[in-house]
Amino acid sequence: MHEHNEASRAGEVIEGLRAGQNYALISDAGTPLISDPGYRLVNAAVGAEFRVSPIPGPCAAVAALSVAGLPTDRFCFLGFLPARKAARRKRLEDLATETGTLVFYETGRRLDSMLQDCVAVLGSCRSASVARELTKVFETVYRGTLGGLVKTVSEDPDATRGECVVIVEGNAGDTDAGPEIEKALGILLEELPASAAARTVARLYPVDRRAAYALALKLSRD
Numbered sequence: 386m387h388e389h390n391e392a393s394r395a396g397e398v399i400e401g402l403r404a405g406q407n408y409a410l411i412s413d414a415g416t417p418l419i420s421d422p423g424y425r426l427v428n429a430a431v432g433a434e435f436r437v438s439p440i441p442g443p444c445a446a447v448a449a450l451s452v453a454g455l456p457t458d459r460f461c462f463l464g465f466l467p468a469r470k471a472a473r474r475k476r477l478e479d480l481a482t483e484t485g486t487l488v489f490y491e492t493g494r495r496l497d498s499m500l501q502d503c504v505a506v507l508g509s510c511r512s513a514s515v516a517r518e519l520t521k522v523f524e525t526v527y528r529g530t531l532g533g534l535v536k537t538v539s540e541d542p543d544a545t546r547g548e549c550v551v552i553v554e555g556n557a558g559d560t561d562a563g564p565e566i567e568k569a570l571g572i573l574l575e576e577l578p579a580s581a582a583a584r585t586v587a588r589l590y591p592v593d594r595r596a597a598y599a600l601a602l603k604l605s606r607d
Contacts, residue, residue, distance in 0.1 A: 391422045394426070410427070415445050448519050449488070457486065460486040464489070464490055466489055473499065484555045487554075488552050491551050493549060496545050496549050503531050506564075507531065509535075510600055511531050514528045515527040515551050516549065517549045518548070570583070574605060583597035
């Protein structure tokens, strides 16, 4: 059963259940229904009033959250972003004000472009993590800012191999530190210390000076 034949195969399973059969739904990797097929089958079984019971198994999103070093008290699982750049950026724009930690799945071959779009829409200074090949021999977890991770991924040929979980810090809520503000701070930091750059930006944009200073320090470290 896969995403293209799930609807038709679900009918076969329901008939089997009515005939007294028992079935187990498993995935090639990870947990069924979590960015994997299974919803139509489970929905059909529940609708036909058959018992559906979960058996806990591995979930890459939860595993990555446990080692990311980012807040886990509130998070949003978004699965895979659209493959096309314009649609991907539009989805990220819709998520820009979300305060919970953002959790995405991504393929290795699209990781670099996905991270660059995150920087363009969410800014380079958000803390983030990329976990690849979790629980396998070549498990690797990259941590830093979005801007720093773009550089890390571009320099490590292994970073684009396998399946990845990308975890991004949510909007802090105290500043709309978009790319325009970051760009202004970056230019000012070439000539001024962080405190002076933050004061100047706070006079030019609707951003709290303390928030601008924290952002300036992040940019300096990057």
